[in-house]
Amino acid sequence: VGRAKNALHRRTYAIAKGVLSFSRFTKRSLVEEYGVPDASVHVVWPSVDTTLWRPAPEKKPRDGVVRLLFVGGDLGRKGGKLLLRWARETRRKGWHLDLVTSTPFEAPPGVRVHVGMQPNSPELIGLAQAADLFVLPTMADMSSWAIAEAKAAGLAVVSTPAGGVGELVRDGVDGHIVPVGDYAALANTLDALVQRPDTLEAMGLEARRMAEAHMDLDTTCSRMLAFIRQVTGV
8 A cells, every 4th residue: 555655646746847845854755755856846834924923022021921832732742741741840930831722721830721712813923922932842743834923923932853843943043943752851941941031032033034034925925936937837
């Protein structure tokens, strides 16, 4: 069955004039596993409306509390349980975690759970604009629109290199990458960052710059259309 599926995929890709991929990770798979010519694959990262998802300094409480944000419907796969373990075990003070997910549960002190928030809702955007750090220690993923939204809102990001997610964060520049499933690395990174609000602010500025350059929806759509015209000759 696996060989038959591989052959079908190869035949499909072979007749395509071009392929759009949401990550370099996927592009490598197309080129190395399915024989798609490198020049035939155009990478476009997850993109958002950067006029909607934007920083709003006036919404930050400025009360000395570092606010963390997690957004992930599947709490386990997205690494939310590791983040909750940190919230229970850390000895650091002066932080608050907003956790957006699909199922309600009893949260530890310092954590507020939000269920039923809609994509691009004012409530969700407001949480991002009030936050200082976005944390998505995902265990398995291909890419992440939530990271694109967070960076557009001017947040530093902590995530993992799962799938193509690691491409969206420049380690040490606009966030940090920790190994998949490595609780100790995640905990040490968060413990350090919640004590460095100035570092988070500087990383947030870099995150917004990257979002404007590479994750703006209008720009991405224009690049996609240009690629389609190029390969089709239309």
